[in-house]
Amino acid sequence: MCALKTTPVTAELYDYLIAHSLPADGAQRRLMERTARLGPVARMQIGPDEGAFLTLLTRLMGARRAIEIGTFTGYSALCIARGLAPGGGLLCCDVDKEWGRIAREAWTEAGVADRIQLRLGPALDTLRALAPDPVVDLAFIDADKENYIAYYEELLPRMRPGGAVLADNVLWRGHVVAPVADTPPAEVSAARRARDADTRAIREFNDHVAADGRVEAVILSIGDGVTLIRKRD
Numbered sequence: 001m002c003a004l005k006t007t008p009v010t011a012e013l014y015d016y017l018i019a020h021s022l023p024a025d026g027a028q029r030r031l032m033e034r035t036a037r038l039g040p041v042a043r044m045q046i047g048p049d050e051g052a053f054l055t056l057l058t059r060l061m062g063a064r065r066a067i068e069i070g071t072f073t074g075y076s077a078l079c080i081a082r083g084l085a086p087g088g089g090l091l092c093c094d095v096d097k098e099w100g101r102i103a104r105e106a107w108t109e110a111g112v113a114d115r116i117q118l119r120l121g122p123a124l125d126t127l128r129a130l131a132p133d134p135v136v137d138l139a140f141i142d143a144d145k146e147n148y149i150a151y152y153e154e155l156l157p158r159m160r161p162g163g164a165v166l167a168d169n170v171l172w173r174g175h176v177v178a179p180v181a182d183t184p185p186a187e188v189s190a191a192r193r194a195r196d197a198d199t200r201a202i203r204e205f206n207d208h209v210a211a212d213g214r215v216e217a218v219i220l221s222i223g224d225g226v227t228l229i230r231k232r233d
């Protein structure tokens with residue numbers, strides 16, 4: 001085991017790091033408030049710290065072509081769009097029309113709607129329909145966990161050398177290191193079975209990326225864990 005060098009984040013420390021990071025603008029704050037009113041499902045939205053990270057990384061890379069898998073009400077997309085180079089564009093993939101409506105309203109309010117295209121439908125279909133050319137600068141995977149490897153395998157050939165794929169929830173609230181039964185007892189609830197299936201999918205994804213010689217990657221303990229994956233030159 002390695003010596004633990006990561007500072008555990010308390011609620012107070014979390015507020016502190018948000019207060020000392022690139023602040024959310026008015027449109028981003030209003031979208032977070034609008035999403036919070038949806039109830040427990042709002043948990044799916046990334047936090048403002050991860051949002052600031054997405055904006056800065058997009059800007060640092062000078063990204064012009066970006067893809068997002070899993071858009072929900074549009075917050076992470078807004079963060080990426082905010083960092084795009086002039087003339088850049090973001091293709092968003094999701095299946096939910098109502099959340100897409102909220103996202104489009106927020107993007108319009110933020111003045112970035114002209115940079116974002118939302119495709120409603122299974123993201124794998126959307127990705128497979130894209131040209132195979134390696135032109136994408138940045139991709140963000142944050143949708144159904146069982147398809148993470150499939151999304152990654154569709155995205156990677158389309159990334160430019162040096163391009164970055166980011167994957168969210170790779171620590172899965174710590175379940176990646178918790179025991180998961182391969183054949184759960186009959187009394188285990190459907191919710192628990194779904195969570196275990198997602199845990200297995202995330203573990204397989206993490207193993208897949210770590211063993212992939214085409215890329216170099218680091219897992220960052222931001223939010224629920226984000227892997228930053230760079231396609232080798």
Ligand SMILES: C[S@@+](CC[C@H](N)C(=O)[O-])C[C@H]1O[C@@H](n2cnc3c(N)ncnc32)[C@H](O)[C@@H]1O
Binds near residue numbers: 045077
């Ligand atoms: C965790 S949420 C995304 C949160 C978003 N990135 C944010 O920070 O606000 C996951 C999203 O993936 C979408 N999703 C689930 N399965 C999908 C699929 N097969 N194709 C496209 N989107 C899917 C869901 O509708 C949901 O909006």
